[in-house]
Amino acid sequence: MTGHHWGYGKEDGPSAWHRQYPVAKGNRQSPIDIIPNEARRDSTLGPIFLKYDQCRSLNIANNGHSVVVEFDDSDDRSVVLGGPLDNPYRLKQFHFHWGGKGCEGSEHTVAGVGYASELHVVHWNAVKYKTYNDAAAAPDGLAVLGIFLELGDDHRWLHMITDALYTVKFKGSATDFKGFNPKCLLPSSLHYWTYLGSLTTPPLHESVTWIVLKEPIVVSEKQLGMFRMLQFNGEEEDQRMRMENNFRPPQNLKERIVRSSN
Numbered sequence: 585m586t587g588h589h590w591g592y593g594k595e596d597g598p599s600a601w602h603r604q605y606p607v608a609k610g611n612r613q614s615p616i617d618i619i620p621n622e623a624r625r626d627s628t629l630g631p632i633f634l635k636y637d638q639c640r641s642l643n644i645a646n647n648g649h650s651v652v653v654e655f656d657d658s659d660d661r662s663v664v665l666g667g668p669l670d671n672p673y674r675l676k677q678f679h680f681h682w683g684g685k686g687c688e689g690s691e692h693t694v695a696g697v698g699y700a701s702e703l704h705v706v707h708w709n710a711v712k713y714k715t716y717n718d719a720a721a722a723p724d725g726l727a728v729l730g731i732f733l734e735l736g737d738d739h740r741w742l743h744m745i746t747d748a749l750y751t752v753k754f755k756g757s758a759t760d761f762k763g764f765n766p767k768c769l770l771p772s773s774l775h776y777w778t779y780l781g782s783l784t785t786p787p788l789h790e791s792v793t794w795i796v797l798k799e800p801i802v803v804s805e806k807q808l809g810m811f812r813m814l815q816f817n818g819e820e821e822d823q824r825m826r827m828e829n830n831f832r833p834p835q836n837l838k839e840r841i842v843r844s845s846n
């Protein structure tokens with residue numbers, strides 16, 4: 585792995601990341617395999633609240649690892665609060681991880697079983713930290729909501745994302761993406777598992793309070809297949825690499841416990 589470019593291939597993938605990012609072998613790495621029977625049901629864990637009604641989406645982009653929708657995080661207009669969190673965390677972006685055709689693609693697994701894809705909604709602690717970058721490196725800096733995607737019927741709102749994917753086919757491309765509210769991508773139940781972990785891509789900062797929803801959303805194979813039209817490479821590169829299998833496998837739980845909301 586020369587330079588600072590990491591990826592999901594054989595040479596630059598998750599098993600090689602530790603060379604450039606030694607925290608990859610740390611004590612609170614993500615994702616993990618969640619074992620529901622071993623999660624601690626915690627009655628002090630309240631519900632989470634997602635205040636997204638005033639959210640302002642800005643753009644959709646291909647960063648060479650995933651497709652990301654970014655939000656205006658210049659004030660507390662959209663936040664997640666409650667649950668394991670001591671204060672509101674500001675909505676920053678959401679992105680996806682997925683597999684190849686018919687293969688698993690989620691990052692977290694549940695009792696050893698993966699889903700086809702996983703949506704991550706990223707929030708940062710703007711009460712304690714001045715910038716997202718400061719928060720991303722702090723132990724209580726980020727709160728990421730993980731939502732599993734399983735295959736079935738078409739998702740009625742996901743087309744708003746998949747219809748825009750052709751505009752961000754190559755790494756480094758971005759286009760306006762206004763008026764999208766991620767509330768439409770939530771399942772009906774907000775019951776969750778929560779544990780202390782990390783970013784699942786380099787720099788793998790151990791800064792994330794994970795809140796993984798128990799109920800998946802349902803998308804069709806056709807819709808998920810649209811994500812695979814994206815490319816890891818830039819438009820000018822000769823190596824054409826389809827963007828798929830952009831997920832890190834489960835990491836060692838070490839001395840952590842997973843808690844379960846009621």
Ligand SMILES: NS(=O)(=O)c1cc(F)ccc1F
Nearest residue numbers: 704706728782783784785786
């Ligand atoms: N996959 S992740 O939700 O842990 C994540 C979120 C970020 F904002 C940046 C890097 C990441 F790896």
Ligand SMILES: [Zn+2]
Nearest residue numbers: 679681704784
């Ligand atoms: Zn992610």
